[in-house]
Amino acid sequence: MSEPNNCDPYAEPDAPTLPPSTMELRRGRATLVVIGPQNDFLLEGGVTWGAVGDSVAEHGVVDNLKRLFKTARETDLPVFASPHYYYYSHDRCWPVEGILEKVMHSINMFDRKDDPLSLDGFTDSGADWLERYRPYFENGKIVVVSPHKVYGPNSNDFALQLRKRGIEQIILAGMSANLCVESHLPEFLIDRQDDGVRPRVDIAVASVPNPSAN
Secondary structure, eight states: OOOBSSSOTTSOBSSOSSOOOOOOOOTTTEEEEEEOOBHHHHSTTSTTHHHHHHHHHHTTHHHHHHHHHHHHHHTTOOEEEEOOOEETTTTTTOSSOOHHHHHHHHTTTTEEOSOTTOOTTTTTSTTSBOGGGHHHHTTSOSEEOOOOSSSSGGGSSHHHHHHHTTOOEEEEEESOIIIIIHHHHHHHHHTTOOOOOBSOOTTSSOBOOOGGGO
16 A cells, blocks of 8 residues: 655555546536535534534635635536435434434434425525525526435435536535545446546545646
């Protein structure tokens, strides 16, 4: 196994086992996918900040996601968002729950206390977008897919939305790297998306090169 070339645990190894990706983004076939850019993950003092806050700060997640949104807008790159919502009306009464789901429900994580067809109570809630990202969502260009339940997109319409738009390349970013992001990635690969995976980026997610690089 190749060792990192310095004390940075995220540094590239001197002799990586796998070759670097040679994928080049193709306009009209590539998109930015952002998972869970919501208050309960990214707002200091949010319900999960005690568990994820140190890592979010260390990797500059909040600023780096904003940089991705900004770059996508400047380069006219399509953006998809995969939110995580739990509705009181039908998600909080599951008789079968995993350990993490029990915790999420107990701290009211991503709660939508309203009807799924209503936005009453959504603004500034834990399920809302982080305030600094709102201008990107308010322009009507970001495709917000139906919410993913638990971790991956196998329970929402994400794969269908990508296929119907001819998307073949995905820049994958968001929260959290070892749960939702990790669960989205194999589903996209199985669905025959042309993903390039880079082992280290500043926001600690699986990703392909920054769209501004080409």
